[in-house]
Amino acid sequence: MDDRIFVTGLGMISPAGAGVAPFWADLCAARRRFEELTPLYAGMKPGVLGARVPEAARTVALERITETSRARPRAASIFAEYAALEAIADAGLAPGDPGLRNAVVCVGTNDGQADVLEDLVAGRRDITGSGGLSSYSIADGVARAVGAAGPVFTLHNTCASSNVALSCALEMLRAGVADTAVVGGCDAYSEKNIIGFSSLHAIGPVGCQPFSRGRRFVTPSEGAGIMVLRTGRAAAAGGRRPYAELLTVAVNNDARHPTAPDPEGVVDCHRRALDQCGLKADDIDAVFAHGTGSRANDSTEGAIFAETYPRAAITAIKGTVGHLMGGAGAAGAVAACLALEERLVPPTAVDPADVELDIDLVTGAPRAVPELRYVQNNAFGFGGYNAIAIFGAASPGAGDG
Amino acid sequence: MFQFNLSSVALLAMEDPDQPDVDPEKLPGDLWDVVGTGGDQFRDWFTRLCLYMVLSGADPSRPRTHDTVVIGTEYGNTAAVAKLQRDAAEQGRRLSAQAFPQAHSSSASASVSLTLGATGRSVTLNAGQLTPVLSLWQVLSAFANGGSSTGHLLVGDVYSAEALLDARHDGVDLRCRSGVAHGVFTAGDELTARFEFTTDEQRVTDEQQAADEQRAADEQRAADEQRAADEQSVANEQRAARPGGYAWLRDDEDGRSPSAAGDSPVERNGAFVTAEFLRLVRGLRPAQSAVLRCQSGDGRRAAVTVSRKAVTVSRKDDSDG
Numbered sequence: 081m082d083d084r085i086f087v088t089g090l091g092m093i094s095p096a097g098a099g100v101a102p103f104w105a106d107l108c109a110a111r112r113r114f115e116e117l118t119p120l121y122a123g124m125k126p127g128v129l130g131a132r133v134p135e136a137a138r139t140v141a142l143e144r145i146t147e148t149s150r151a152r153p154r155a156a157s158i159f160a161e162y163a164a165l166e167a168i169a170d171a172g173l174a175p176g177d178p179g180l181r182n183a184v185v186c187v188g189t190n191d192g193q194a195d196v197l198e199d200l201v202a203g204r205r206d207i208t209g210s211g212g213l214s215s216y217s218i219a220d221g222v223a224r225a226v227g228a229a230g231p232v233f234t235l236h237n238t239c240a241s242s243n244v245a246l247s248c249a250l251e252m253l254r255a256g257v258a259d260t261a262v263v264g265g266c267d268a269y270s271e272k273n274i275i276g277f278s279s280l281h282a283i284g285p286v287g288c289q290p291f292s293r294g295r296r297f298v299t300p301s302e303g304a305g306i307m308v309l310r311t312g313r314a315a316a317a318g319g320r321r322p323y324a325e326l327l328t329v330a331v332n333n334d335a336r337h338p339t340a341p342d343p344e345g346v347v348d349c350h351r352r353a354l355d356q357c358g359l360k361a362d363d364i365d366a367v368f369a370h371g372t373g374s375r376a377n378d379s380t381e382g383a384i385f386a387e388t389y390p391r392a393a394i395t396a397i398k399g400t401v402g403h404l405m406g407g408a409g410a411a412g413a414v415a416a417c418l419a420l421e422e423r424l425v426p427p428t429a430v431d432p433a434d435v436e437l438d439i440d441l442v443t444g445a446p447r448a449v450p451e452l453r454y455v456q457n458n459a460f461g462f463g464g465y466n467a468i469a470i471f472g473a474a475s476p477g478a479g480d481g
Numbered sequence: 482m483f484q485f486n487l488s489s490v491a492l493l494a495m496e497d498p499d500q501p502d503v504d505p506e507k508l509p510g511d512l513w514d515v516v517g518t519g520g521d522q523f524r525d526w527f528t529r530l531c532l533y534m535v536l537s538g539a540d541p542s543r544p545r546t547h548d549t550v551v552i553g554t555e556y557g558n559t560a561a562v563a564k565l566q567r568d569a570a571e572q573g574r575r576l577s578a579q580a581f582p583q584a585h586s587s588s589a590s591a592s593v594s595l596t597l598g599a600t601g602r603s604v605t606l607n608a609g610q611l612t613p614v615l616s617l618w619q620v621l622s623a624f625a626n627g628g629s630s631t632g633h634l635l636v637g638d639v640y641s642a643e644a645l646l647d648a649r650h651d652g653v654d655l656r657c658r659s660g661v662a663h664g665v666f667t668a669g670d671e672l673t674a675r676f677e678f679t680t681d682e683q684r685v686t687d688e689q690q691a692a693d694e695q696r697a698a699d700e701q702r703a704a705d706e707q708r709a710a711d712e713q714s715v716a717n718e719q720r721a722a723r724p725g726g727y728a729w730l731r732d733d734e735d736g737r738s739p740s741a742a743g744d745s746p747v748e749r750n751g752a753f754v755t756a757e758f759l760r761l762v763r764g765l766r767p768a769q770s771a772v773l774r775c776q777s778g779d780g781r782r783a784a785v786t787v788s789r790k791a792v793t794v795s796r797k798d799d800s801d802g
Contacts, residue, residue, distance in 0.1 A: 190586060197559065197562060197563060198566060201563045201566045213559070214555050214647055216555065220609065231608070232608060233611070234606070234607045235606055236557070236586035236607070272565055272566055277581070279569075279576045332600050333602065338583075338595065348600070462581075462582055463585065463591025
């Protein structure tokens, strides 16, 4: 059994484009690519903003994924498989590599193969040749793409899905089930989500403005983030120097309300995350907040930051790339690892004069933090789902087992 | 290796195989008393059945707990998701805001956690045909890592029209019958669980090695005994080589498999094999084991062997007086 788990590879596809590099570049520049979404039903207000993976990035991803997946293109699978292939290459692994043979594959998603189901319901596509609508096919496709034969599963925890996936993979690696995991999350544009958020008046013509006084709307987005996790022993055996160490993931449920966050439950998740890895709130140098830009989430989360994490630099990337739904935690996790590698916290795309609470929200330019050691990544979701991951800097010699 | 106790097992099965959705006439008479009718128009049958299973017999005055909820399902709340889309097309701006929270892939587990007041991890998991084993792993892992002392495992599906289309199209030719199994697990040490994740290729290598070792150790065993044991083992292995889930008892005293799962048609829905397995576990004698093995169409396998602790009789030392 190997208790230390390291992140050795990252993959990403997002509205910034295909790959980790454009994602990080957009975060650091606070460059948002929001666009108006087409109304989906009679009475839905026009002008709602969202963020889509650009067509050019889809083309790049399609060319990269397996022929089987290319023949039956489903957006979630395209995103997840592309990000997984980028992540394993980044980790110094190739599809079918012996290091991946027994790997755990775990993908978090809220909407699964939404496009297939929605096309089926609307009569736009027949099930024949679609590749199917079961969400398992997302993780299965990733496993086939990377050549992994270990446990394969998909997890659903609304917008906390990716962090819950990280939690499951971490526990499996620590239990000795495998020494490598390909894990993360994805979601593609879902009509159901647009309809649902519209019915809640949670999306609209102004882009996401996390933690600002004027915040009102969530900006739905899409994409995937995938990480390669390896035990210390496996990481030491070869491949890339780790980006970070995954110290812990805490998972709980508010069990209070179908949509509204419960401060008590969210506080409890923060406390559990810190306790599980033996840290105090003061030890956390930076937090990638869930920061959806909604009144309820940001008030709850911001109050915790103000009271408990006065020393931490806070950033909320949904103001830049939008809300990747089930993939949101993965986007935050990838960004957290890049922050530890670069010793840099990207800014939140809001006006610094408009920040509501007394928190150290990074705005404007990226902030250099030379001594960056511990970075927290929050992901919460409808249904009371809370999941918080804490990453530590990979110390020199990390992964030496 | 996990340690735990198993408190209860239940199965709610629909009687009409291959029929989309549920015939309310064939549901338990106390369904609405148990799950309640407030906001029910937004739930689908999968959520209703999950709620019924966890609330049946539950103490209504129970306090909030840190219980874990794990739901293993292939299609989960697909019916509610599809209905939201249809309702939006028909109702437009009159669409109720209450529909959306019930139309997620994890709406059932959220509803169960909310209704129980269970603040532990709440997870919806889809591992295809391997869902029963991996869901059980999550429940038991929560005891070790999530601070829970009670875990609810729900495995099953209620096949909507879309789910049936998908299930019949993916090349896994198994019977589709709706139903949900429920097991309540508690922290304890009466039972141990050992998991194994392999593929066909690995299985051949590992099991060949195990068989070689077994043969060397059993040289003294009579030829007819060995042949009988092998035949039973082969029968189980052949059953377990097909996609689906299989459960059987194993006697740990000599490694044989004295009884095997019934010959009923293999169900796609993991609820049935999960309930069968958990009932075997409930009936285990000391030192006896039950095996649940699931296999996907591509040869991926997951198995769990649950053993009841052997009774140890300690001899009293005379010096203790």
